Amino acid sequence: MNQSAVLLEYVTRAYPGGVRAVDGVNLKIALGEWVALMGPSGSGKTTLLNLLDGLDRPTDGCVHVMGQNLLQLDVDEAATFRRENVGLIFQQFHLVSYLTAVENVMLAQYYHSMVDKQEALLALERVQLADRAHHLPSQLSGGEQQRVCIARALINDPKIILADEPTGNLDEDNADRVVKIFQRLHREGRTLVIATHDPDLGRLAQRIVCLRHGQIVEECSPDGSDAAPRATGAGASHDRDVMHVTAS
Amino acid sequence: MFFRMLIESFVRRRSRKLLAVAAVWIGLSLVIGLLALGLDVGDKLNREMRSFGANIQLQPAEAAVDVRVGGYELVAPGRTVYLDEADLPRLKQIFWRNNILAFAPRLTTQARLAGRSVPLVGTWFNHHVLLEDADPFVTGAAEVFPYWQARGAWPMNPESCLVGAALAQELDLGPGDRVELTTDQRSTSVRIVGVLTSGKDEDEAIVAPLSVVQRLAGLPGKVAEVQISALTTPENKLAERYGRDPQSLTPAEYERWVCTPYPGSVAADIQNAVPGSSARVVRRVAETQGAVLGRIDGLMLLLGIFVLIASTLSIMGVLSSAVLERRGEVALLQAVGAHRADVLRLFLTEAVAIGLAGGVLAALTGQVLGGWLLRVIFDSASEPHGVLLILAPLLGLLIAVAASVPPVWRTVHQQAARLLRGV
Ligand SMILES: Nc1ncnc2c1ncn2[C@@H]1O[C@H](COP(=O)(O)OP(=O)(O)O)[C@@H](O)[C@H]1O
Ligand SMILES: [Mg+2]
Numbered sequence: 001m002n003q004s005a006v007l008l009e010y011v012t013r014a015y016p017g018g019v020r021a022v023d024g025v026n027l028k029i030a031l032g033e034w035v036a037l038m039g040p041s042g043s044g045k046t047t048l049l050n051l052l053d054g055l056d057r058p059t060d061g062c063v064h065v066m067g068q069n070l071l072q073l074d075v076d077e078a079a080t081f082r083r084e085n086v087g088l089i090f091q092q093f094h095l096v097s098y099l100t101a102v103e104n105v106m107l108a109q110y111y112h113s114m115v116d117k118q119e120a121l122l123a124l125e126r127v128q129l130a131d132r133a134h135h136l137p138s139q140l141s142g143g144e145q146q147r148v149c150i151a152r153a154l155i156n157d158p159k160i161i162l163a164d165e166p167t168g169n170l171d172e173d174n175a176d177r178v179v180k181i182f183q184r185l186h187r188e189g190r191t192l193v194i195a196t197h198d199p200d201l202g203r204l205a206q207r208i209v210c211l212r213h214g215q216i217v218e219e220c221s222p223d224g225s226d227a228a229p230r231a232t233g234a235g236a237s238h239d240r241d242v243m244h245v246t247a248s
Numbered sequence: 249m250f251f252r253m254l255i256e257s258f259v260r261r262r263s264r265k266l267l268a269v270a271a272v273w274i275g276l277s278l279v280i281g282l283l284a285l286g287l288d289v290g291d292k293l294n295r296e297m298r299s300f301g302a303n304i305q306l307q308p309a310e311a312a313v314d315v316r317v318g319g320y321e322l323v324a325p326g327r328t329v330y331l332d333e334a335d336l337p338r339l340k341q342i343f344w345r346n347n348i349l350a351f352a353p354r355l356t357t358q359a360r361l362a363g364r365s366v367p368l369v370g371t372w373f374n375h376h377v378l379l380e381d382a383d384p385f386v387t388g389a390a391e392v393f394p395y396w397q398a399r400g401a402w403p404m405n406p407e408s409c410l411v412g413a414a415l416a417q418e419l420d421l422g423p424g425d426r427v428e429l430t431t432d433q434r435s436t437s438v439r440i441v442g443v444l445t446s447g448k449d450e451d452e453a454i455v456a457p458l459s460v461v462q463r464l465a466g467l468p469g470k471v472a473e474v475q476i477s478a479l480t481t482p483e484n485k486l487a488e489r490y491g492r493d494p495q496s497l498t499p500a501e502y503e504r505w506v507c508t509p510y511p512g513s514v515a516a517d518i519q520n521a522v523p524g525s526s527a528r529v530v531r532r533v534a535e536t537q538g539a540v541l542g543r544i545d546g547l548m549l550l551l552g553i554f555v556l557i558a559s560t561l562s563i564m565g566v567l568s569s570a571v572l573e574r575r576g577e578v579a580l581l582q583a584v585g586a587h588r589a590d591v592l593r594l595f596l597t598e599a600v601a602i603g604l605a606g607g608v609l610a611a612l613t614g615q616v617l618g619g620w621l622l623r624v625i626f627d628s629a630s631e632p633h634g635v636l637l638i639l640a641p642l643l644g645l646l647i648a649v650a651a652s653v654p655p656v657w658r659t660v661h662q663q664a665a666r667l668l669r670g671v
Pocket of ligand 1: 015016019020021039040041042043044045046047048666
């Protein structure tokens with residue numbers, strides 16, 4: 001267990017009304033591993049990520065992240081766990097509208113430990129946004145907002161990064177930049193779990209985990225269409241393999 | 249960072265915050281305006297209702313002259329006794345002096361005019377009561393009896409008088425005419441300056457300055473009675489009990505009775521101040537005033553409660569929807585590691601600022617509103633009420649906090665995951 005960043009055992013998240021958004025998932029992710037969560041929309045990717053960051057709780061099963069049993073944490077303890085361990089990147093960016101780019105980054109510092117504006121500016125520089133530091137989210141393009149979101153996720157040096165369709169709302173150029181950032185983070189040895197249905201982003205991961213109807217399946221349909229599942233072995237990435245449904 | 253967030257939240261979302269402040273401001277202005285009016289209305293109405301006439305009457309006390317020495321009365325029965333005009337300034341030196349709004353003495357005799365006998369009434373007109381350490385108090389019949397109407401002018405000197413409307417018609421008299429008034433003792437010539445309509449027996453009389461009548465009646469410095477218009481509090485149980493049996497009050501209750509301007513307490517105060525006098529409450533007037541005031545107070549209270557509820561609901565609507573609008577922000581703060589208390593503190597501080605700002609503004613405009621209503625209704629000015637300057641911000645703060653905290657509280661306990669999805 002010490003070796004793994006994520007350990008899910010028989011995890012189920014059922015919503016009232018009977019939808020099992022995540023259904024009996026077993027998953028083990030090693031420290032420093034880059035995993036792509038793929039599957040058509042509605043397959044449970046977002047739900048699974050929220051179980052990993054402690055914003056949501058499973059209705060059944062065990063969730064261990066960075067050696068911590070998340071089920072033992074209350075709402076505030078889960079918040080503490082997040083600020084110590086997790087960097088969150090959202091498809092919708094979720095920046096605070098009345099704070100500038102650098103202030104949004106400082107917000108994460110504030111709840112983590114201490115505000116350090118120089119460091120926050122440096123973080124923006126690393127995502128090539130130094131010149132946009134004092135703009136409000138409404139004055140930034142989607143790609144720029146996503147990079148602010150990434151800078152905010154990275155500011156506290158998280159051990160694991162959870163990204164939900166980080167390129168979903170970006171054009172190609174911006175998506176490329178974001179991809180480069182992920183590659184750097186991977187080289188730095190951080191654990192990356194990235195939900196996406198962008199096959200190019202998925203290919204870069206060491207491992208693709210495919211979801212369908214909340215369950216892990218062998219074959220992905222990365223373009224989001226359920227109709228034409230593709231063989232997973234056909235990918236280009238050399239160190240990629242497919243998660244098999246196993247009871248560990 | 250906390251203050252930075254607060255400040256940015258106010259500076260960069262100015263219009264939202266202004267809307268919230270405006271909601272508190274406008275809602276509370278109504279409440280405060282009504283309260284300001286309510287605080288003044290009793291006093292103003294009381295003054296207005298002086299038009300019913302005097303509510304306390306001062307007469308010579310029979311007992312004061314009923315002195316027996318060895319079984320013999322010193323004053324013959326049937327002989328009229330009088331009060332001294334020189335004692336009247338004491339009415340403005342008593343404990344309740346500020347509640348004495350007006351008073352006018354009265355001395356009546358019969359005079360011969362054009363061969364017939366007519367009543368001659370003496371009283372004060374625009375009389376300057378000289379006080380020791382205050383400006384002279386100007387008062388008289390016109391102040392005590394607001395329903396007295398003089399066609400022409402009021403008598404301003406001992407050579408002028410009014411003629412009652414009925415008498416004027418009978419004898420064909422009017423302003424400008426000179427008449428010769430004769431009594432057993434002497435006679436004098438006065439000029440009629442006005443025709444008086446009082447609706448009472450003065451309509452049949454000649455009404456002259458007190459000094460004229462004192463001279464003609466041979467009673468210098470004497471008055472037969474004094475009509476007093478006093479500001480009083482409607483009688484309640486305590487006053488009723490005192491009225492039935494003064495002995496039934498405990499010392500503490502007696503203290504309270506003395507220190508409340510019930511008609512009875514003011515009358516007692518007057519009676520003690522003027523030697524040989526007996527003060528009597530004119531029940532009809534006092535009771536009408538009390539009943540009307542009681543009803544108005546009830547009405548204002550009811551109205552105040554309704555307006556307070558309506559304003560509170562609408563303020564809460566605006567403020568809580570402003571908070572609900574930011575549920576995504578709440579979830580985001582929790583996602584980046586804020587505890588529930590952190591989020592609550594942020595929104596609570598904002599609510600306090602909004603509530604105080606709106607409340608302070610409402611304290612000012614509410615009083616202006618109340619003053620305006622008072623001017624429109626009673627045509628009189630109001631003074632600011634210190635209590636409202638404190639009450640309004642306090643109410644604003646309470647309402648803003650009550651409107652903001654529950655939605656934030658519910659939000660921080662919701663699944664942040666769901667909120668971040670934007671569902
Ligand atoms: N709050 C909710 N209540 C009920 N059903 C939900 C809720 N949130 C998500 N779902 C359902 O759960 C399933 C998985 O959703 P989601 O995790 O968002 O999938 P993905 O991120 O892969 O598109 C979907 O069928 C969705 O409709
Ligand atoms: Mg999703």
